[in-house]
Amino acid sequence: MSDYKAVVIGGSAGSFAVVLKMLSKLRPDFELPIIICMHRLKHIRSGLAENLDIKSSMKVVEPYDKERIEKGKVYLAPSNYHMFVEFDGTISLSIEDMNNQSRPSIDYTLSSAAASYREKCLGIILTGANKDGAKGLKDIADKKGFTIVQDPKTAEVDTMPKSALKIMQPDLILSPDGITDFLNNLK
Amino acid sequence: MDFKQFLASFKIKTGYDFCDYSDNSISRRLDKISAESKLSFEQMLDKVMTDETFKNKVIDEITVNTTELFRDPTMWISLYKTLYQQLPKSATITFWHIGCSRGLEVYSNLIMMHLLGNLDRCRAIGTDLNSRVLEIGRKGEYSYRFNLYFKDNFNAVMAGCGLDAKFEDYFDIDESQDKMKVKPFLLEKPKFIEQNLVQDKAPFAYKVDVVFFRNVMIYFNDKLQNKIMSMVCSKMYDGAALILGKQESLTSQMMTRFTKTGQYYQKKVLL
Ligand SMILES: C[S@@+](CC[C@H](N)C(=O)[O-])C[C@H]1O[C@@H](n2cnc3c(N)ncnc32)[C@H](O)[C@@H]1O
Numbered sequence: 001m002s003d004y005k006a007v008v009i010g011g012s013a014g015s016f017a018v019v020l021k022m023l024s025k026l027r028p029d030f031e032l033p034i035i036i037c038m039h040r041l042k043h044i045r046s047g048l049a050e051n052l053d054i055k056s057s058m059k060v061v062e063p064y065d066k067e068r069i070e071k072g073k074v075y076l077a078p079s080n081y082h083m084f085v086e087f088d089g090t091i092s093l094s095i096e097d098m099n100n101q102s103r104p105s106i107d108y109t110l111s112s113a114a115a116s117y118r119e120k121c122l123g124i125i126l127t128g129a130n131k132d133g134a135k136g137l138k139d140i141a142d143k144k145g146f147t148i149v150q151d152p153k154t155a156e157v158d159t160m161p162k163s164a165l166k167i168m169q170p171d172l173i174l175s176p177d178g179i180t181d182f183l184n185n186l187k
Numbered sequence: 188m189d190f191k192q193f194l195a196s197f198k199i200k201t202g203y204d205f206c207d208y209s210d211n212s213i214s215r216r217l218d219k220i221s222a223e224s225k226l227s228f229e230q231m232l233d234k235v236m237t238d239e240t241f242k243n244k245v246i247d248e249i250t251v252n253t254t255e256l257f258r259d260p261t262m263w264i265s266l267y268k269t270l271y272q273q274l275p276k277s278a279t280i281t282f283w284h285i286g287c288s289r290g291l292e293v294y295s296n297l298i299m300m301h302l303l304g305n306l307d308r309c310r311a312i313g314t315d316l317n318s319r320v321l322e323i324g325r326k327g328e329y330s331y332r333f334n335l336y337f338k339d340n341f342n343a344v345m346a347g348c349g350l351d352a353k354f355e356d357y358f359d360i361d362e363s364q365d366k367m368k369v370k371p372f373l374l375e376k377p378k379f380i381e382q383n384l385v386q387d388k389a390p391f392a393y394k395v396d397v398v399f400f401r402n403v404m405i406y407f408n409d410k411l412q413n414k415i416m417s418m419v420c421s422k423m424y425d426g427a428a429l430i431l432g433k434q435e436s437l438t439s440q441m442m443t444r445f446t447k448t449g450q451y452y453q454k455k456v457l458l
Pocket residue numbers: 095250251252253254255258285286287288289292314315316317320382383384385400401402403432
């Protein structure tokens with residue numbers, strides 16, 4: 001795990017179930033911070049972090065502005081805020097305009113993580129019905145970080161993984177279980 | 188020229204001091220303007236001096252003025268169940284909305300006060316450094332189709348509080364003109380006053396009972412947050428309430444002067 005400083009994940013339609021399963025199967029001593037940006041449906045804006053927290057051995061939080069990123073914690077972008085990873089190892093939030101019709105925007109989270117962690121960033125794009133996140137994942141690849149795209153054949157909605165594959169070549173294309181195994185086998 | 192040098196020159200040229208805005212977010216915002224306008228920081232500074240529209244665009248971009256009616260419904264529902272049940276029963280209640288943008292937070296609160304039967308006793312002040320957004324707040328007129336989710340927020344808050352009020356009780360809607368306008372009985376209540384928090388004192392003489400200060404300090408560094416919160420604190424009665432954005436917290440230095448109760452902070456009574 002020393003090769004990376006954090007895992008950064010983006011997803012939209014269908015991704016909640018994938019993330020829930022992944023977090024519940026991660027080994028208990030998984031120590032990289034996991035930073036997740038998921039689009040939410042308007043009517044289920046709250047309770048996501050609580051639901052993930054119950055299933056995960058890592059602590060899941062919706063961070064406050066300027067909160068420090070720590071090992072062994074999961075950071076979930078709060079509803080209606082963009083979430084950025086900063087050079088000083090903190091998270092910052094903003095309510096500026098939507099990006100790709102989304103707030104939080106996955107591109108913003110992934111691109112800021114790419115700039116801050118460079119080659120020590122591990123980025124993952126999951127199922128989703130929007131192209132948000134594709135450019136962010138490309139930014140991670142451009143900075144020589146490691147990138148994974150969920151296999152579109154296993155995606156509930158394949159627009160998001162396909163949009164990523166259209167503009168970049170990830171290191172791996174994996175099923176959800178494949179992604180979990182990959183993370184659990186990180187040295 | 189880096190963004191720090193840009194901000195120092197911007198201050199000298201325009202009088203607007205953004206030097207203590209949070210480094211990360213302001214450098215990102217300036218990079219964005221530079222990319223979109225295809226101008227270097229030097230060229231941006233030149234253009235600011237001759238082109239008023241561009242200057243305003245830079246200020247808008249730096250200060251981020253997005254806002255909604257009943258933004259974060261769960262927060263309003265929690266306020267209704269706690270703070271709003273404990274407001275003074277007889278005297279005037281003064282609300283100060285800092286960084287109020289187009290006034291939607293001010294009108295959200297006044298709707299709650301109307302439903303609680305407090306409207307006549309309310310004094311509401313909205314301040315912002317941006318005179319253009321304040322003017323929209325004064326008019327109380329917003330585009331309709333683009334902002335349909337205001338209605339969703341409104342309905343979510345009413346349902347959560349067990350209140351039965353309709354959006355049309357507070358807004359006149361003209362779909363053909365794509366407009367909604369705050370009804371006159373609400374529109375006449377608030378005062379919108381220009382104030383730049385970095386350099387101006389509070390633009391009124393009295394103290395306030397409730398301060399809304401949501402999603403403004405996220406754009407400031409800790410030093411500026413402390414300085415401005417001291418000024419704000421001095422305008423609050425002992426025991427007065429401070430409401431920050433859903434994901435904001437006070438710096439540890441300011442926290443010594445408040446206690447946190449649910450969704451809001453209360454100014455400690457000094458003995
Ligand atoms: C993101 S908006 C928040 C609006 C509203 N409070 C809400 O949460 O929906 C931030 C507002 O703060 C204002 N602002 C930023 N810097 C300021 C300053 N130095 N003095 C006064 N207002 C400022 C901006 O003009 C903008 O309208």
